[in-house]
Each structure stands twice: as C-alpha cells, then as structure tokens.
Amino acid sequence: xxxxxxxxxxxxxxxxxxxxxxxxxxxxxxxxxxxxxxxxxxxxxxxxxxxxxxxxxxxxxxxxxxxxxxxxxxxxxxxxxxxxxxxxxxxxxxxxxxxxxxxxxxxxxxxxxxxxxxxxxxxxxxxxxxxxxxxxxxxxxxxxxxxxxxxxxxxxxxxxxxxxxxxxxxxxxxxxxxxxxxxxxxxxxxxxxxxxxxxxxxxxxxxxxxxxxxxxxxxxxxxxxxxxxxxxxxxxxxxxxxxxxxxxxxxxxxxxxxxxxxx
Numbered sequence: 001x002x003x004x005x006x007x008x009x010x011x012x013x014x015x016x017x018x019x020x021x022x023x024x025x026x027x028x029x030x031x032x033x034x035x036x037x038x039x040x041x042x043x044x045x046x047x048x049x050x051x052x053x054x055x056x057x058x059x060x061x062x063x064x065x066x067x068x069x070x071x072x073x074x075x076x077x078x079x080x081x082x083x084x085x086x087x088x089x090x091x092x093x094x095x096x097x098x099x100x101x102x103x104x105x106x107x108x109x110x111x112x113x114x115x116x117x118x119x120x121x122x123x124x125x126x127x128x129x130x131x132x133x134x135x136x137x138x139x140x141x142x143x144x145x146x147x148x149x150x151x152x153x154x155x156x157x158x159x160x161x162x163x164x165x166x167x168x169x170x171x172x173x174x175x176x177x178x179x180x181x182x183x184x185x186x187x188x189x190x191x192x193x194x195x196x197x198x199x200x201x202x203x204x205x206x207x208x209x210x211x212x213x214x215x216x217x218x219x220x221x222x223x224x225x226x227x228x229x230x231x232x233x234x235x236x237x238x239x240x241x242x243x244x245x246x247x248x249x250x251x252x253x254x255x256x257x258x259x260x261x262x263x
Contacts, residue, residue, distance in 0.1 A: 010039035010170040010203035012060055016069035019055050019226075029055040031226035032069070039170075040201040042194060044214035044234070046247060047223035053207045054175055056223065060205065061094055061173050062086045074170045091116050095164030095172040095202075099179035101156040103148040103163075109155075110135070110144040113162040120167070127166060134162040138192065154185035161192065172196070174206045178213055190216040211244035222250055229254065 019030040030052045037043050047053045058064040059071045062078045071078045074093050081089060090096075103112045110131055117127035135141040138158040140151075148156055157177060164172055174193065178186030194216045197204045206213060214220050214234060220243070221231045230250045237243040 010074060012037040012171055012203060013072045014056065014060065017059055017066050017071065018068035019059060019064060020067050028226050033226065033228050035221060035228050037203055037205055039203055042197040042204045042218045043221060044217035045205060045207045045221045045223060046209060046214055051223040052226040053223050057173050057175050057205065057207045061096055062090050091120055092167050093170050095169040097160050097164050097174040097177045099176040101160045103156055103159060105148055108145050108147055109140065109151065109159045112159055113166055116163060117166050131162055131166055134165060138162060153181050154188065157181060157189055171203045176208055177206060178210065211247060212240040215240045215243045222247065224251065
C-alpha cells in the first residue's frame with residue numbers, strides 16, 4: 001500500500017472532503033472539509049443532526065467513498081484502495097464502535113469480540129487470550145459465554161469495544177457510542193474510552209451530540225452544514241454544562257469563540 005502525506009501511526013487527516021447524496025435533490029453532507037486528528041488524541045466531533053458528523057466518521061472508516069478530497073488514515077490514502085484492500089485495512093487498522101452495538105445474536109460475547117481476527121485468518125487462541133484480558137479490563141469477564149440478548153446495553157457496548165480493539169488498531173472510531181445507554185452507563189463507557197486513549201496511545205474519534213460525552217475528550221470539533229465550523233480544547237470546561245454553553249455560543253457566533261475558555 002502506498003503511503004500518503006500526514007503519515008504516522010494513528011494519524012488521521014481529511015483533506016477537502018466533499019460527499020454528496022442524491023435523494024431527489026442533491027445534498028452535500030460534507031463540503032470541502034479539512035481536519036486532522038493527531039496520533040494518540042481523543043477528539044469529539046459535535047454538530048446538529050445533518051451537520052455531516054456521521055458522514056465524516058464513515059469516510060474516515062472507509063464505509064463511505066468521498067466524491068472529492070481524501071481521507072488518510074495511518075498514512076494510507078483510502079481512495080487509492082480497492083474495495084477488498086479497503087476491507088482488509090479497515091479490519092486491521094480501524095476499530096469501529098456504533099450506537100447499535102451490531103453484535104451477532106447467535107454468537108457469545110467472546111465469539112463476537114474475536115470475530116474480526118478470526119475472519120482475518122489469524123490465530124484464534126491468541127485472539128481469545130487477548131479478548132480475555134480485555135474483558136477483564138472492561139469488567140465483563142464473567143459474561144464471556146453469554147449471547148447478546150442476555151447482556152445489558154452497557155455490557156453489549158463493552159463487548160463492541162473489545163471487538164474494536166482485538167486487532168490492535170491504530171484508530172478507534174465511535175459513532176454515538178452512548179446513544180442507546182442510560183446516563184450512568186454512558187459515562188462509564190466514556191471513562192473507558194478516555195482510559196484506553198491514555199494507556200495505549202490510540203487515536204480515538206467520537207461522534208456525539210452530547211456535551212456529557214464531549215467533555216471527556218481532549219478536543220472538540222464542531223461541524224455545521226458539512227463544514228468544519230470551529231474547534232476548541234475540552235480541558236478548560238469544568239463540566240458538561242459549561243462545555244454545552246460554549247458549544248452553543250460557537251454555533252451561534254461562529255469560530256470567533258473557538259478557543260475560548262469556560263467562564
């Protein structure tokens with residue numbers, strides 16, 4: 001695979017990204033968006049419904065092909081890959097976590113978590129050992145033989161996180177990972193993602209509309225109408241309420257307040 005600019009383990013760069021969907025009329029979900037996610041950083045992408053945040057994440061995951069521009073992940077320009085090569089790259093270098101968990105109902109928690117490595121033809125015993133360690137870390141070791149319908153929402157999301165990490169990806173992408181969970185469980189998932197970022201140096205990008213999720217990140221990127229409106233550090237904000245107030249100000253007034261601190 002040919003490497004492109006913005007290389008570096010876990011580096012993600014989107015350059016001039018434009019994506020159009022045709023549904024009677026043409027809708028530009030992304031409009032010439034350029035953004036970089038530094039290796040080892042934890043970034044929250046916020047925006048109203050229709051702002052393009054999920055499309056951005058899907059482009060970085062290689063689930064959506066851009067009409068214009070590039071998505072460069074771990075030094076690889078995804079637009080240069082064939083569909084098969086893209087599938088293999090995604091399986092090995094990108095971990096995906098979704099709101100709906102996407103677990104296979106007929107498989108146990110352990111089988112769901114090891115599936116990406118098994119499908120990739122790698123050592124199954126080694127995968128089980130790795131998943132066992134992750135399940136212990138995530139507090140679900142005692143649930144490894146249970147199927148998804150016997151697990152709570154929080155337990156299912158922990159299984160999904162283990163599945164995303166089993167191949168040791170450089171980048172973890174999460175689309176509304178707490179959207180199906182109650183607030184307490186959602187905060188526990190955020191804490192896990194924050195700790196994983198700090199401990200392993202993985203690049204984590206979370207799409208969310210919830211300030212209570214974004215406040216866990218290092219940086220917040222705001223999208224509006226398919227464009228990058230602003231970005232600001234999350235650290236200056238004492239809690240989700242302070243971050244939410246600043247986010248609303250940024251959306252209302254534009255990028256002038258992007259670097260502001262909590263008042």
